Structures are given as structure tokens and as C-alpha cells.
Amino acid sequence: MAGPGERRPVRALEVRLLAWQALDEAMPIFPVYALLFTDAGLSLGQVSLLLALWSVVGIVLEVPSGAWADTVSRRGLLALGAVVYAAAFATWVLVPTFAGFAAGFALWGLSGALTSGTFQALAYDELAARDARDRYAHVIGLGHALAVAAMTVTTLLAAPLLAVGGYDLVGWASVGVCLVQLAVVASLPAAPPVVSAVELQDDVPGPGSAWARWRDALRTGLGEATTSALVRGAVLASATVLALQVVDEYFGLLFREQGAALVGVPLLVGLVGAGEAAGALVATRATGWAPRRAGGAVALAGALVGTAALVGDPLLAAVALTGGYGLVQLTVVLSEVRLQDTIEHGARATVISTSNVLAELLSVAAYVGFALAPGDGVARPLLVLAAVTVLLGVLVARWLPPAVLPQVVP
Template identity: 40%
Template sequence: MSALFAIWSVVGLVAEVPSGALADRFGRRRAVVTAYVGQAAAYAVWALWPTFTGFAAGFALWSLGGSLESGAKEALLYDALAPGERWRYARIASGSSAAGLLAQVPGAALATLLWATGGGFAPVAWLSVGTCLVTAALATRLPEVRPEPSDPAGDEPEPGWFAALRAGVAEAAAHPPVRAVLLAVAVLGGVDALEEYFPLLAADWSVPTSTIPAAVVATAVTGAAGAALGGAAAGWGRWRLTATIAAAVVALVVAATLAVPLAMVLVAVFYGGYRLVLVVLEVRLQDRITGPSRATVTSVSGFATEVVGLAVFGAWAVGGIWPVVAAAALVTVLLPRVLRTP
């Protein structure tokens, strides 16, 4: 399992930024559709070839699909809005994030039911294939709106893939307003790796085994609620956002200190506030990108988030929850300065 997760992570890290440039060069909608087809192929490989090699190939396909979607989806939705309607993106992003979290509840229930029918792993895999293909078909209906070219007369050829890659990386690294929010999104987004440990926290804090799934689902629901409120909070000032994430971190600190079953309630409080601020920061990042390589810049953010997430996994192995708390606290301290950057 560790080797498979390593394959998944390494492929994603290598493909993340170049795939963003592919989306900027050849079309964001095409990248999103291809991403879901690639994920469908991954689940099909798992169903047809259930060996270590087959699972490795499936993880690689899944990772490539995720990389193609990352950055391309945000750029596709943001640029489809007219300049005077960009305020709607916050509500779209928050609704999408909340729906993704809530979908875990019926998804887990359905997977459990399919497994219980006696068919084993295959029905779950094939239903996943169908879900991805339906999503790909829906994605073909999204409007493809590209930024206006720098040469309105069209006398200059369209920049190639490498030019899109270079422009996106340059904006992410050299444009202070973008770089500041991008780093905040990366660190805070990487902290989301903590979600993988919620069942372990519940077990370590003596939550009865039979109620651990309910505790984890409750945390996902509060995270969805926080993400849904992110659209309304998009206009908040830096101090209000800082107070929100600070209160969330305090809840996590108290939970980790108490380490009792009821502390999972505080973990849920943390996750709701955390997801609200993360959605707002992701929206601010899109607002600050001005160049044509929006998908590439967003993919740079995704790459940095994955790096921080890997660091969180390693830090947990060494020190448990406290290094993760420290990372969230660091973002809290730096957030006012990040949001002050013009």
C-alpha cells in the first residue's frame, strides 16, 4: 500500500504543473474531460487487473487524471464568468467544495451496500467507472472561454506549451500578490492531509469503534458547512478571516490537549472554520492571477499543496497531531500580512 501511495504521489507531483500548461495551451475543458476519462480508466484497470502491477497502473492513471483536472477546472470556471460577474466564482467554488465533501456520505454508504451484496470489489470499481464517464460527459457542456490574446489582431502565433508553462511559473514565483496567497493556500491546503487521520484520532481518543464512522462523517459535514459559507465570506477583511482560522486552531489545540471522545466535536469545529478560510483563500488566488496561464498558476499551487501534504504525513509519523497544529498556527500568524499584499 505504501508503494502504491508513493507511485500515486510521485506521478502527481511530476505531472501537476506541466498538465496545467497543457490545459492553458490546448483547452481547459478538454483537460477536464480527459481527466475524468483517465480516472475512469484507472478504476477499470483495477477491476480487470487486480494485481500489484494493475493497481500501480491504475494509481498512475488516477494521478494523471487528477493533475489534468487540478488548475484546469478552476481556470475554466473563472474565465467563463464575465469580468463584472467574477464575484459569482466565490459562490461556485464554495458550493463545489461543499458538495464534494457531502458526497462522501452517500458514496461511502453505497460502496458499503455494494460490497455487502457479495460481489466484492468489482461492483464498486465499475460503478466508479460509470460515475467518472458521466462526469466527463457533463464536463463537455461547460463553456470554454479563453483569455483575450495579447495581440488582438491575431498576427502573432499562439504561444506554445512551454511558453504557457514558463508564463504561469513566472507569475506564481515572481508576482508578489500571487505568490503570497499561493503560499498561504499551499500550507493551509496541505494541512487538509490531517483529514486522513481523523479515524485514528477518534480511536486514540477512546471513541467506541462502532461510532467512529459517525464521528468522521460528522466532521465531513461540518467541513461542508464551512466550505458552503466560504462564498458568503469571500468579502471578509483580513482580520475577520484571521480570527476565524485562529478560533479553529484553538479548537484543535484544545481537542488535542483533552484527547477524549468528546474532543472530536472540537475537531469538527476546527474543520468547519478551516474549510471556510481555505475556500476564501483559493478564491483570492484566482482574483489575483492576471496572466493568461491561469491553469498553470493554479497547478503550481496544487504542486506546493501536495508537497506540504507529504510533509504533514511525515510530521505526523514523527510527532502526531502537534506538528500539524503548528503548521495551521503558522498560517494564522502570517495571514494578515499575506492578505495585506496589494
Template identity: 40%
Template sequence: MLFADSGLSDAQISALFAIWSLTAVVFEVPSGAIADRFSRRSSMVASGVLQACGYATWVVFPSFWGFAAGFVLWGLGGTLQSGAFEALLYDGLAANGDEDLYGRLNARVDTIELIAQVPVAVVATVLFSLGGYRLAGWISVAMCLASSVIALGFPEPERGSGDDGPGYLATLLTGLREAVPIRRAVLAVALVYSIDTMEEYFTLLVQDWHVPTAWVPLATIGVPLVGAAGASLAGRLPFRGWVLFASGLMLIAAAALAVPVAIVLLGLFYGLYRFVLVHVETELQHRIESDARATVTSVAAIGSEMVAFALYGLWVFGAAFGIGVAVLVVAVVVWRR
């Protein structure tokens, strides 16, 4: 929504997302080690602050380079949260011997996150009508800062990473070493999570399908709801490899139709995709055995960012159809894992 009236081309927007991914590639794993060595909760607090600064930069400097600087800040904030949240959640459960509940709780968190997008879409429509993307941007700044305040209240179990614990470099190396024996689980998360890049293009797709800009948030309101349904079912149903393959077919069909009704197929794509994402994320967390949980998770995240570069290129040259084909390829790899 922030880019709706920015005047940027699809190629420039793809370049901005590439800058965001490059930032993540550079800082993802080091930031995961920071969370493991010091505090996962503090990393999440800092994440909200940096992302707030990113939104503010977009509003104050609405040019390509202003957006680029904002994406760097947004990317830095994202790396501090990536891995830290999963580690905080899993270790909090493990401290009480409830780690087996992680999959169901992870599904619930994803479901709530997606459902929350519905009122946000309604509010975004109103804000865009009243004050354009600037008003929406400043509200986004406030929301990011509010998330930091909420993160301050998260409980964090004690770990052996205080003054007497291993140093930063030792923590980083521990995480990198552990990612090797569980590489299949790491690769599955990297490949599947990279598909989430597609979410950034939903508004552009719907605009291309002849939906007026002011109505884009409401037109796509059902997409996160279907995604929430898929995530919720993942907490109750076992993994099925063909689900991701079906997801890719839905996206290809939507791209072929390219009319407003294709939003239904877009929602089905997203729901099936979210079902698979919850499962591969949960499997990875169960396989990690060291205290460098955030670092290992960040290794998977950096893999997803590297794959995302290819998806950005596919968007420029093949849009949703090209990404749909890529989803089919990922589905084959994950299905055979």
C-alpha cells in the same frame, strides 16, 4: 474505504500518498499549461477517465505496487483537473462581467461537493457490507467516468489559445512568470490547501478511535457537513486569520482525546479549515490577470503537494497531533500575509 481491508500499514499508506504527491509535483504545472493552451473542458474529461483507471487498478491489483500504480493514474487525473476547473469557472464568469461573483460561487461549489459526500458515505457503507472494497471500487470507476460525461457539457468561453494563439511553452512560461508578483496569494493557497491532505486520514483516525470499519463512513458523516457549513459561510463572511489557528487547536484536541466523541472536534477543525480555504482560493483567482490562469493555479497546487510531503511524514511520526501543530504554523503565516 478502499484501503480498509487492504492489509497495508500506516507507513505504506503514507508512502502511497507520497507517490501521489510526487506524481502531482512532476505533472501539475505542465498539465495546467495544457489546459490553458488547449481546452480546460477537455482536461477535465481526461481527468475523470484517468482517475477511473486508477480505481480499476486498485481493484484488480490489490497489492502495494498495484495501489502505487493506481495512485500514479489518480495523481495524473488530479493534475488535469487542478487549475482547469477554477480557470473554467472564473473565465466563464468574466466573459459576462460577473467575476466578482466568483467567491460566492466558489463557496457554493465547495459546499455542494462536501454535502455530496453524505449520500456517498451511506452508499459506501452498504456497498462495503455487500461486496467489500472491490464493489465500492467498481462503483467509483463508474462515478469517475460519469464525471467525464458531465464535464463534456460544460460551456467553455473562447480564448486566444487556438491555432493562432501562443504555443505551449510560451503559455507555460507566462503562467510561471505571473506567479512571481502574486507570490503571497500563491503561497497562501499552497500552504492552506496542503492541509486538505488530512482528509485522506479521516477514516484511519476514526478506526484508531475504536470505531468498527463497517461503520466508519457513517461515523464520519458529519465531518463533510460541518465542512460544507464552513465553505458556505466563506461566501458570506469576510476572511479572519484566527479561524485557521482555531482549526489547528480543534485537531490537536481531537488527537489528544482519541475517542469516538473526538469526531465532533474533527468536524469543527474541518469546517473552520474549509472557511479559510475558500477565501484564499478566491483571492488568488482575483489576482491572476493573464490567460494562463490554470497554470498559475497549478503553481499553487504544486506548492501544496510539496508541503504535503512534510505532512505525510508528520502523520507517520506524530499522526493527527503533529499535523495539528503544522496547521498552527500555517495559520501564523497566512494570518500575517
């Protein structure tokens, strides 16, 4: 059992990990950027193409960057990701055209690729190094809840920011949050790579050794994600529930389509955020759920999203989405913990990135569906996606590994 001197560094690490997660979603521009695009003259199809570009960039860069996170300083990659994140929103403000929005999404996709698997691997390995691996579910679940809470707060702040300075002020405020996140990153452990040059058959010191370690991490992570039945199932389940978050990109458009005023959209999105936060908090107590129960939660989430698309009233739609996205957030945390617990080899970030790539592929399919949907509204394609989500619940129940029982030390 850890003594008082050991618990204090763990608590300090947890605070920093929680702060990073909260700041990553605390962007005032999130609830209104789809409206920024349409008010700049873009059609629903063009908005969906931008979102698809965002995912494609992530697909291309996610796994290679995950392998780098198993090779070089993870803190360095997180710092670079924060800088690129800020550049993405600055580009939207400075160049409010289709080309500028596309460049911003490309930068955002790069930032996400640099940080997603990197952060999760850093958190898990650093906690494990302090004999606190069992704290990971708590840190990630509470972190998701704080992230949603931070997003909810900044969503509510978006209304007065819009009233005072329009989209420009909302955008620059988001850039400022990215810079605060950069300061938090500077306080994290350096997190040295877990795939060492010693493990390579052709271990040769010199300039080429980093590339050799990168290739080894890539090979190890992809191998485990595809050949281990347990890890493969966890990767598929995690990717599926992560992709379900694609719907929130269209919340603002749905609410305005149903009659909500511009300044009221952030408030409705904030209500949905409260449900997501609650779902993430419950997830810390649901990590032992059976796969069938988790699959049932996904199916119920799909039914609630479909209800939101049908009701025609923005407030009722927000209430339905609050419940539905609370369940989605719960299963996101649950599946992420199961994936981490099944990984046995060193290339943890690469395996996680493989799951993220699959999630992005599914997201692109959804974006293309919205872009090709007949008419200009989002309710009909949202209803189709909700029906697909209900069916995906069956697959999640099949793929998700059972909970890992705690080891009993004699």
C-alpha cells in the same frame, strides 16, 4: 446589467460547474480506501508512501498540465481527467496489491493534475466572459459545499455497499460516478485558450505552434506567480490551506484506532463532511474577511484537530474535526477566490497550478512525517501536524491579500 436572455446561460453554466464539483468528490471509496490498503496487508508506513506517491505525481505534472489548460481545450482536458480518474479506482479493485494501489494513485495524480487548475480557470474565465465574474465566489463556495455534501452522502452509502459487496462494490460504484462526471464535462463550454498565438513573438503557424503557446503560457504564469508580490502571497496562502486537507486521509484510521467499528467509520467521516459543507457555505459570505481573521481561523482549526487526536473517543474526535475542518474548508474557498482575483495576465490555469504544486509539496512533507512517525498509530503525528497548523495561521494572515473591492461604475 445582464438581461433575461443573458442570465439564463449563466445559470445553466453554474449548474454544470456545480455538478462537476459535486461529482468530483462523490466517491464511496474515499472514506474506506485507507482501510482497504491496511486490510490488504499494508502497514501505515506503506500507506503513507502511497499517499506521497500520489502527491509526487501531482507535483511533477501539475504546472505543465496547467500550461496546457491555457493552450488547448479545457473541456478536453477535463474529459481526459475523468477517464483517468475512473481507471485509478478500477485498478485498485482489479489489482489489490501494493503495486496496484501505487498504479491507481499515479493515475489519480495524473487526473488531478489535468483537472484542478483547468476547472478553476474555466469557471472563472467563462463567468467573466458572461460579465458574471462576481458569481465566481458563489459558484466555488457552493460547489465546495455540494462536493462535501455529495462526499458525505456517498460516505454514508459506503456502509451498506461494504455490507453487500465489500471493497469491490465500493470501488466499482466510484468508477460509475467518474463516468457520470464525464457526461457533465461534455456539456461544458469548450473554453478556448486565453494565451493566443498572436501574443507570441515567434508566431509561426503550423504543428509547432501549440508547443510555442504552451511555453508562452508556462513562462507567463510562472513569471506572475513569482514576481508579483500580491500574486505570490495569494499563491503561498492558498497552497498552505490546501495542504491542510492532507489530514482527512487519516480520519478513518484515527476513528478505528479509537475503537470505531468498520461500518461505523463512514458515518463518523460523514459527520466531519457535514462540517466541511457548512464551512464552504459560510465562505460565500466571508470573502471579505481580513487576512488576520482568516489566519485566526486556520490557527483555531489546528487546535481542534489537536483536540481530536487527544480525546481518545471516536465520536468526540469526529465532533472536534467537524469544527476544525469546517474552518479549513472556509479558508480554502476564501484563499482560492483571493488568488483568482489577483491574477492579471492570461495564464490563469498555470498560476493556479503553481499554488497546487506548493500544496502538494507540503502534503508530501506531511505524508513522510506520518510514515516516519514512531509506532503504528496516527494520533501522535496528527497532534504534531495540528501544532504546525496553529503556527501556519500566522503565515496565512501575513500572505493572504486583502479583499478586492467591487468597482463602482459612475
